[in-house]
Amino acid sequence: MIEILAATAWATFLGYTVWYFTMAKHYAPLTLEEAQVLWKIHKQNANCQSTKWRKIRKGGKIVGFECECGYRHVQKRPIVKSTPAPTEIQTDVTAIYKKLHRA
Numbered sequence: 001m002i003e004i005l006a007a008t009a010w011a012t013f014l015g016y017t018v019w020y021f022t023m024a025k026h027y028a029p030l031t032l033e034e035a036q037v038l039w040k041i042h043k044q045n046a047n048c049q050s051t052k053w054r055k056i057r058k059g060g061k062i063v064g065f066e067c068e069c070g071y072r073h074v075q076k077r078p079i080v081k082s083t084p085a086p087t088e089i090q091t092d093v094t095a096i097y098k099k100l101h102r103a
Helices: 002-022 032-046 092-100
Strands: 025-027 053-058 061-067 072-074 076-078
Touching (some): 032 053
């Protein structure tokens, strides 16, 4: 009996862990300009004739918008996300600088 309970507990924990690392999301704040650009993109892509939109706020921050036509966009990001590897932008100036200052 205890083996069944332990196996069930581990399976539940494993399922929750997989869900947490793959599906769990939180609201990502947007600036007013980003929300306006996203609304304009929506208008172009959907051929929307609406002239007004309203901000969707969570915790005092803008997280999305709602169009007059009923379309809602809420910006969400995974709770656990990998950060991109830093890459150095190679310009002519940095390439020349590195060539001149080799050790």
